[in-house]
Amino acid sequence: MCDTCGCNVTHGNRHLLAPGGRLEKTGQGGEAVTVLRNLLSENDRTAAHNRSHFDRHAVFAINLMSSPGAGKTALLEATVDALGERFRIAVIEGDLETENDAQRIRARGVPAVQITTGSACHLDAHMVHNALHQLELDGIDILFIENVGNLVCPASFDLGQHRNVTLLSVPEGDDKPAKYPVMFRAADVVALTKVDLLPVLDDFSTERARDHMHALASAAPVLELSVRAGDGISAWLDWLAAELEHYRQHSRRGETLRPRIQPEGLRLHGLKA
Numbered sequence: 001m002c003d004t005c006g007c008n009v010t011h012g013n014r015h016l017l018a019p020g021g022r023l024e025k026t027g028q029g030g031e032a033v034t035v036l037r038n039l040l041s042e043n044d045r046t047a048a049h050n051r052s053h054f055d056r057h058a059v060f061a062i063n064l065m066s067s068p069g070a071g072k073t074a075l076l077e078a079t080v081d082a083l084g085e086r087f088r089i090a091v092i093e094g095d096l097e098t099e100n101d102a103q104r105i106r107a108r109g110v111p112a113v114q115i116t117t118g119s120a121c122h123l124d125a126h127m128v129h130n131a132l133h134q135l136e137l138d139g140i141d142i143l144f145i146e147n148v149g150n151l152v153c154p155a156s157f158d159l160g161q162h163r164n165v166t167l168l169s170v171p172e173g174d175d176k177p178a179k180y181p182v183m184f185r186a187a188d189v190v191a192l193t194k195v196d197l198l199p200v201l202d203d204f205s206t207e208r209a210r211d212h213m214h215a216l217a218s219a220a221p222v223l224e225l226s227v228r229a230g231d232g233i234s235a236w237l238d239w240l241a242a243e244l245e246h247y248r249q250h251s252r253r254g255e256t257l258r259p260r261i262q263p264e265g266l267r268l269h270g271l272k273a
Contacts, residue, residue, distance in 0.1 A: 001149045047125035049214065050160025055256050057137035057154055060247045061145060063159055064241075065183060066167035067176075068149030071193040073101045074166065074227045075236070076144055080108045082237055087141040087244070092131045094148045095122040099145065111135060123151035125167065142244060151176065155186040162247055162257040163188045166220075170194045170204045177212035182266055183215060186260050189239055196226035220260070 005042040054061045064072050075092075080089055093102040102114035113131045115123060130147060130221040135143075145161060147154040155164070168176050168188035171194065184190065190213060192206060210222050223239065225232030247257050 004154065010194070010203075014121060026124040028066055039265060040157075043125045044130050047160040050129055051162070051256060051258075052161060053137070054133065054143070054162070055251060058162075058248070058251055059137050059140050059143050060244050061143045061159075061161040062142060063145050063147055063154070063161040063164050064167070065147045065151075065154045065164060065187075066135060066193075067151045067172060070149070070167040070169040070172065071227060072146050072149070072167055073104055073223075074144065075191065078227045078233055078236070079110060079144075079240070080105070080110050082233065083142075083162055083240070084108065084110065086189075088139055089142050089143035089144065090140045092123075092128060092135075092143065092145045093140055094146060095126070096148065113171060117148055121148055121150045121155055123147050123159060125156045128159045142240070151180040151183045155197050158178070158259075161259055163243055163261040165190045165191065167193050168195045169199050174204045174206070174209040175212060177209065177216060177218075179262065184220075185216050185218060187218065188260055190218075190222045191236060192224045194228075195224045196229040204272050231250070248270075 009078070032188070064076070066072050076091060082181065083089065089110050091102070091105045091110060092115060092116045093112055094117060095098075095101060096118060097116050099114040099116075102112040105112035112205065113133055113134045117123065117127065137143075145159055147159075164186050166183055166189075168174075168184075168190060170192070172264050177190075192209060195206070198204060198206070206222075206224055212220060213220065221239065223232055223235050225236055250257055
């Protein structure tokens with residue numbers, strides 16, 4: 001995880017390690033594992049605050065994860081086009097640089113806040129918390145958080161979301177769940193995207209991709225869709241509407257929903273599997 005690539009320190013949480021910050025000093029001089037655990041603990045604290053904030057405003061929050069170019073923004077555009085008059089949607093976009101994706105969403109009349117992470121290859125709860133100050137949550141039914149394109153680190157950071165959506169595009173290859181199990185174990189649903197390319201990229205097998213998911217003991221549904229061709233979009237929209245209603249039922253009982261957390265993340269976060 002992020003103890004190897006160094007991206008566990010972001011502009012969202014750097015203040016915790018700065019002079020006077022809560023994590024300025026650790027037990028015996030600040031060993032890397034101790035710093036990582038403390039940062040994750042602080043992240044989880046802020047994530048819980050975010051989730052409580054969402055619940056007070058009845059906002060269903062979804063963390064959208066994939067490698068770069070898998071079609072996250074395109075799926076959001078199709079979702080806004082299909083559901084924009086039925087539900088009030090907002091988006092938080094995460095990228096290292098540029099506002100390109102946020103501008104695409106705003107062009108469809110939907111509020112979008114861009115987070116530029118600099119060198120960090122994931123969003124964290126602190127970044128999302130800061131972005132929420134730019135949104136009026138009372139007017140939102142569904143908040144999509146489009147994470148930085150990366151199949152590793154985003155799965156290990158709770159943002160306060162209620163569900164995780166992982167995209168796997170046909171050009172990436174059907175073995176990605178086996179190669180990047182952390183990401184796919186954390187998925188509440190997996191969308192196989194760009195399936196219109198299957199006749200051309202015939203070395204991708206949707207059956208093998210599903211088998212790799214099953215090998216991870218994942219019960220997440222696997223949806224096949226193509227935004228360009230319009231195939232499978234209805235199944236995605238049905239899943240989304242059903243999960244929103246599921247969330248609202250829990251909310252009416254004063255309960256909340258939590259996304260899947262992959263086993264390694266549970267250990268690093270000091271939780272029991």
